[in-house]
Amino acid sequence: MSSYTYRHYEYRRPPELDGGSERRPVVIVGAGMAGPTLALALAQRGVPSVVLDEDDTVSLGSRSICQAKHSLETWDRFGVATRMVEKGITWEQGELYLHDKPVFRFNLQPEPGHKFPAFVNLQQYYVEEYLFERCLAEPLVEMRFRNKVVGITPGPDGVAVEVETPDGRYSLDAEWLVACDGVRSTVRHLMDLPYPGEVFHDRFLISDIRLLSELPKERRFWFYPPFHPTNSVLLHRQADDVLRVDFQLGPDADPEEEKKPENIDRRLRQMFGPEARWEHEWTSVYTFTCRMMERFVHGRVLFAGDAAHVVSPFGARGGNAAIADVDNLAWKLAMVLGKTAPVSLLDSYCSERRAAARENILNSTRSTDFITPKFPASRAFRDATLSLARDFPFARALINSGRLSVPTVQPDSPLDTADTDTDWARGPGPGRAMLDAPIGREGEGWLIDRLGADFTVLTFADFDTPVPDFPAGATGIRIAGDGLARQRYDARPGTTYLIRPDRYVAARWRRFDGAAIVAAIGRATGNG
Amino acid sequence: MADTSTGALRRTLNLARPDDVYNAIVDAHRDLSDEQCRAFDARLILLLANHVGDEAVLREALRAARETMEEA
Numbered sequence: 091m092s093s094y095t096y097r098h099y100e101y102r103r104p105p106e107l108d109g110g111s112e113r114r115p116v117v118i119v120g121a122g123m124a125g126p127t128l129a130l131a132l133a134q135r136g137v138p139s140v141v142l143d144e145d146d147t148v149s150l151g152s153r154s155i156c157q158a159k160h161s162l163e164t165w166d167r168f169g170v171a172t173r174m175v176e177k178g179i180t181w182e183q184g185e186l187y188l189h190d191k192p193v194f195r196f197n198l199q200p201e202p203g204h205k206f207p208a209f210v211n212l213q214q215y216y217v218e219e220y221l222f223e224r225c226l227a228e229p230l231v232e233m234r235f236r237n238k239v240v241g242i243t244p245g246p247d248g249v250a251v252e253v254e255t256p257d258g259r260y261s262l263d264a265e266w267l268v269a270c271d272g273v274r275s276t277v278r279h280l281m282d283l284p285y286p287g288e289v290f291h292d293r294f295l296i297s298d299i300r301l302l303s304e305l306p307k308e309r310r311f312w313f314y315p316p317f318h319p320t321n322s323v324l325l326h327r328q329a330d331d332v333l334r335v336d337f338q339l340g341p342d343a344d345p346e347e348e349k350k351p352e353n354i355d356r357r358l359r360q361m362f363g364p365e366a367r368w369e370h371e372w373t374s375v376y377t378f379t380c381r382m383m384e385r386f387v388h389g390r391v392l393f394a395g396d397a398a399h400v401v402s403p404f405g406a407r408g409g410n411a412a413i414a415d416v417d418n419l420a421w422k423l424a425m426v427l428g429k430t431a432p433v434s435l436l437d438s439y440c441s442e443r444r445a446a447a448r449e450n451i452l453n454s455t456r457s458t459d460f461i462t463p464k465f466p467a468s469r470a471f472r473d474a475t476l477s478l479a480r481d482f483p484f485a486r487a488l489i490n491s492g493r494l495s496v497p498t499v500q501p502d503s504p505l506d507t508a509d510t511d512t513d514w515a516r517g518p519g520p521g522r523a524m525l526d527a528p529i530g531r532e533g534e535g536w537l538i539d540r541l542g543a544d545f546t547v548l549t550f551a552d553f554d555t556p557v558p559d560f561p562a563g564a565t566g567i568r569i570a571g572d573g574l575a576r577q578r579y580d581a582r583p584g585t586t587y588l589i590r591p592d593r594y595v596a597a598r599w600r601r602f603d604g605a606a607i608v609a610a611i612g613r614a615t616g617n618g
Numbered sequence: 619m620a621d622t623s624t625g626a627l628r629r630t631l632n633l634a635r636p637d638d639v640y641n642a643i644v645d646a647h648r649d650l651s652d653e654q655c656r657a658f659d660a661r662l663i664l665l666l667a668n669h670v671g672d673e674a675v676l677r678e679a680l681r682a683a684r685e686t687m688e689e690a
Contacts, residue, residue: 466656467656467660470656470657470659470660471660471663471664473657473660474657474660474661474663474664475664477661478661478664478665482665482668484668485664485668488664
């Protein structure tokens with residue numbers, strides 16, 4: 091059915107079954123998108139990890155297809171992002187329809203001058219395949235397929251993990267356990283932790299097809315199209331000429347009936363016309379929930395991605411938030427393990443990423459309420475917005491068919507040093523993600539390529555000012571001249587930003603002050 | 619916070635010909651069913667909200683509209 095060939099990754103008999111057992115700094119449960127990303131980020135900091143997964147292959151179905159810029163920037167550190175961009179579909183244009191008429195077109199990357207596009211559509215199985223391959227080539231990452239977690243015994247300074255394999259059970263002793271095992275997290279269930287949130291009742295049908303005739307090249311979203319007059323339809327192109335068609339079915343649809351190929355084909359035939367030919371790739375009927383754990387840190391057990399928080403698919407905030415989680419976590423966990431930061435630094439993982447999850451849930455819930463209005467007045471405003479949009483440009487901004495995932499703001503983090511200069515007109519302040527920009531002559535490089543593995547001090551200067559003394563351990567970048575970077579950072583000579591390893595801004599100043607930078611790094615690492 | 623401020627919304631008359639404007643609004647709803655009235659009002663509110671542009675004014679108006687309903 092699928093044009094993708096699922097490779098089965100090799101199961102190896104774990105040495106613990108034969109008596110060998112050593113304490114592991116980090117055990118990661120779940121080899122989806124987040125787990126292997128965390129393992130690679132830890133490996134870059136010299137921390138070995140074991141990744142356990144009950145399965146031995148990649149995501150069944152395309153699932154998370156929309157890989158956002160900030161995720162690509164994370165993966166680029168492991169050298170896999172370019173491959174994803176090349177394989178995936180970069181598209182910037184989209185068109186929104188009401189009934190059978192286009193209402194307006196939009197461009198998602200209005201601003202040039204970034205190494206990576208706003209997003210790339212690539213099926214989750216490819217993302218995982220590239221990450222798995224990279225992990226298997228990384229000596230500090232041990233991938234254990236067909237290793238199912240069946241027991242968790244948390245202790246004061248570690249976790250005992252009971253694992254089931256085809257050859258029997260063994261116990262793994264971990265200093266830290268990170269659960270990246272998805273919305274139905276085994277670890278969360280084994281620890282009997284609640285997962286409060288909101289359940290949505292509308293059913294949606296995903297139909298991935300390989301279209302054998304001409305492909306639409308842009309994202310299309312219809313409200314009340316002639317081929318599905320009661321609800322909305324979303325069309326997304328993926329790699330390998332695969333299209334995702336997402337039909338809103340309403341709350342009363344019968345999933346078994348809707349999933350029948352003849353019923354899907356009938357809708358698709360109306361949609362693509364009598365000439366079109368296609369093959370089915372993957373079909374799924376889904377409802378969704380918005381949930382968030384009260385804490386992401388439970389002693390020595392940490393939760394990330396869908397295991398810790400889950401949103402509706404509108405806006406591509408599931409997989410991308412998971413990558414941002416592990417990006418936030420990796421450097422902190424590495425510092426704690428290396429005893430260069432106190433264990434309390436991990437509290438900021440919880441507070442920062444819970445703030446991010448709240449923002450994602452808010453955005454996702456607003457999109458959901460626009461697409462599936464919950465009461466008659468809500469529907470009246472939604473329909474009014476749609477009918478005004480063609481002639482009144484302001485109304486186009488109100489149409490919410492999913493606000494694309496951008497880096498969330500992590501406000502009021504205890505790791506940040508608040509602005510003391512008051513004359514910032516623009517630029518990413520503390521708690522915001524840094525902005526990429528072309529740097530060097532003729533745009534020969536990208537700012538994100540110059541960032542260090544740890545903290546980076548970015549300072550703007552005139553060509554004739556001497557290079558300042560950057561603090562030990564931090565990567566220094568000095569930018570002179572009038573480039574895009576200067577605009578994006580609202581910079582003048584002397585303007586200095588402190589950028590964390592996860593590419594968030596921790597502090598900024600109007601002049602270079604070595605002592606202030608050292609103090610801000612101390613604060614940002616829990617040593618302040 | 620914008621949603622707790624008061625005083626942004628004008629409470630005294632701002633219309634030169636209040637009877638004409640009032641009747642124009644009512645007349646525009648004539649012959650519409652209740653459902654059509656709701657659709658019409660939604661359009662009107664969105665058009666005016668964008669024109670006003672001031673979030674503090676809009677939030678205060680939303681609150682005032684709701685509070686006066688509870689008093690009735």
